[in-house]
Amino acid sequence: MKTKTLFIAVYILCNTVLTFAQTNVSGGIYTNTTWTLANSPYIVVDTVVVFPGVILTIEPGVVVKFDNNNRMEIRHAFLFAEGTSTDSITFTSNSISPTTGIWSDVFINYSNSSTSNTTSKFSYCNFRYAKNGISIYSSGNSGDTLIIKNSIFNNNNNGIYSESYEIMIFVDSCNLRNNTIGVYSPNYNALLHINNCNVSNNNKGVYLHSGCRITNSVIDSNSIEGINMQAKNNSIVNCEIKYNGIGIHKVSGTNVPNKISRNVIENNNIGIKLEQSYGLDTIICNKICNNSTYDLYYNVAFGDNISIPNNYWCTTDSTNISTRIYDGYDNINLALVNFMPLDTSQCFLLTGINNQTLLNDNIFKIYPNPFTQFTTLEFENPQNKKHSISVYNLYGQLIFSISNITTGQVKIERANLTGGLYFFQLLTDKQVIATGKFIIE
Numbered sequence: 001m002k003t004k005t006l007f008i009a010v011y012i013l014c015n016t017v018l019t020f021a022q023t024n025v026s027g028g029i030y031t032n033t034t035w036t037l038a039n040s041p042y043i044v045v046d047t048v049v050v051f052p053g054v055i056l057t058i059e060p061g062v063v064v065k066f067d068n069n070n071r072m073e074i075r076h077a078f079l080f081a082e083g084t085s086t087d088s089i090t091f092t093s094n095s096i097s098p099t100t101g102i103w104s105d106v107f108i109n110y111s112n113s114s115t116s117n118t119t120s121k122f123s124y125c126n127f128r129y130a131k132n133g134i135s136i137y138s139s140g141n142s143g144d145t146l147i148i149k150n151s152i153f154n155n156n157n158n159g160i161y162s163e164s165y166e167i168m169i170f171v172d173s174c175n176l177r178n179n180t181i182g183v184y185s186p187n188y189n190a191l192l193h194i195n196n197c198n199v200s201n202n203n204k205g206v207y208l209h210s211g212c213r214i215t216n217s218v219i220d221s222n223s224i225e226g227i228n229m230q231a232k233n234n235s236i237v238n239c240e241i242k243y244n245g246i247g248i249h250k251v252s253g254t255n256v257p258n259k260i261s262r263n264v265i266e267n268n269n270i271g272i273k274l275e276q277s278y279g280l281d282t283i284i285c286n287k288i289c290n291n292s293t294y295d296l297y298y299n300v301a302f303g304d305n306i307s308i309p310n311n312y313w314c315t316t317d318s319t320n321i322s323t324r325i326y327d328g329y330d331n332i333n334l335a336l337v338n339f340m341p342l343d344t345s346q347c348f349l350l351t352g353i354n355n356q357t358l359l360n361d362n363i364f365k366i367y368p369n370p371f372t373q374f375t376t377l378e379f380e381n382p383q384n385k386k387h388s389i390s391v392y393n394l395y396g397q398l399i400f401s402i403s404n405i406t407t408g409q410v411k412i413e414r415a416n417l418t419g420g421l422y423f424f425q426l427l428t429d430k431q432v433i434a435t436g437k438f439i440i441e
Contacts, residue, residue: 029054029077037061043094044070044103050077053118060087060124065094066103073107076118076144083124085150090126091133098129100180101157105130108146110138110167118144125151132161132184136169149173158184159202162192169193177201182222185212186230199226205244208234215239225249226268235259237421242267247291250274250281257281262348262423266290273297274306281306285347289314295324300335302328307338312346347392370439374413379426381408390425414440 023039026046032055035042041063047070050056056074058064058081064072083089093102106127108120125148127133133153136146145168152175153159159176162169162185169192176182182199183206185192192212198220199205205222206214210231219226219241226244227236230251235258241247247268248260252275260283265271271291274281288295288311295313298306305328313321321339322329328336365378381387387405391412392398399417402410412424419440 029056033057035059035062035064041065043067044072046070048072050074050079052076054078055080058082058089060084060089063090063092065092066130067094068102069104071104071107073109074120075109077120078118079106079108079120079122081122081125085124088124088126089122090128091130092126093129095129100129100155101131102129103131105132105135105161107132108134108136110136110144110164119147120145121147121149122151123147123149127151127153127159128155130156132156132158133179134159135161136164136167138164138167144168146170147172151175152177153182154178157181160184162190163187164190164192166191170195172196174198175200176205180204181207183207185209188231204228210234213237218242219244219247229258232258235261236263237261239263241265241271244268246270246273248272252276261285263287264348265295267292269293270297271295273299275299283308284310285312285343287312287314287346287348289324291324294326295321296326296337296339298325298327298334298337302333302335304335305338306335309339309341310343310347311339312343312348313339316342316344318342366438370441372414372441374411375438376409376411377424377426378409381406385428387426387428390427392423392425393420412438 022041022043024043024045025048026044027048029048029050034057037059040061044064044066050073052075055078060083081089091106092098095102122134133156134148138144147170148160149172154177156179158181159179160171160183165187171183171194174197176197176199179202181204182202183194185207186209188210190209190211194206194214195216197217199217200220200222202222203224205219205226207228208230210233212234214227214236215238217239219239221243223245225246226241226248228249228251236248241263245268247265247270250258258281260281262285264287266287266289268291270293271288315321318340325337325339328334366375369375384406388401388403389405389410390398390401399422417440421439
């Protein structure tokens, strides 16, 4: 009986220790530090500042909880919060009943310091109930980089808030949902690249000012608008934009165009809404149809007509297409939209296919990719049939082609091509059997 009583007492004591084990943190971190799983959760009871040049590493599985209104500041320092697919890192509220915006943010501060070329990395992280899950600020180009991958932003005011200038920010394979705004980037030359992300069920999906790219992403069911572009030099390529209030909303105009290419824009209330556009934006090789009110709403004053050729409208009936576009034909105070010629080949389909898969279950390889001088394309050609390759730029324009390929290998040389993203079709007997893409550095 005494032995059994002692065992129960030890069991209760151990479970009490495990239940209440935590590490309270606040103040400055001045030397390289690791937050370990053994000491998790970490409770931010007051502002934590990682000082310039210092490395803070957070182990997989760690939970960081913030008391109300508190933040963690990475002040020209290094933060490596790299979880795994089975053991993620969580940043959340310490409240028993958390609400959106109840704690502040993980603040990446690149301003007012001589320290440069710092990198912070987040991978397999969860951000919940913050004012801004991650916020970034810079006052100039310091050569810093921020990488955010495989992470989830849920129930925040802003999932990612970037008030940065010429800082390289890569957001890759992330899920941003149920936030007020998924990604908010209101500054010039933000250099923000969103790739392979799912931005869904927010009020606003992505808010961009200038210098940003969105590629290979799904922008879905954002109640007000999927993507808001404020100014210039943004690009939206190879995205699926659907079930939003407005799919893409361009608000202001500048003398530097935005690029909207190879997207599927459908089942929104309004597919694309352009205001103060000045006729400079490049909108080409998109599928734009099945939007409930208008496919395109051109709210731009008379005298600033726009041409958007080579888009696919799900019909070749120009009268039908015109009824889906709101412009000067509907309101005499507005400019006109020229949507001819039509894309009848559905060039938006050139993208979105994995670089290792051919349409006929064949396999090809392209290496190196990216490349600087040349790349090699290998594919199955057991009967030595004649193949050809057509290479297109971002706007769907044919740049060059290679004909009479009778082997299973061909070299694509850079020649006079500028750096950037290109698409190719591999054809035999005039039939497209594969599509892919490559990048020239």
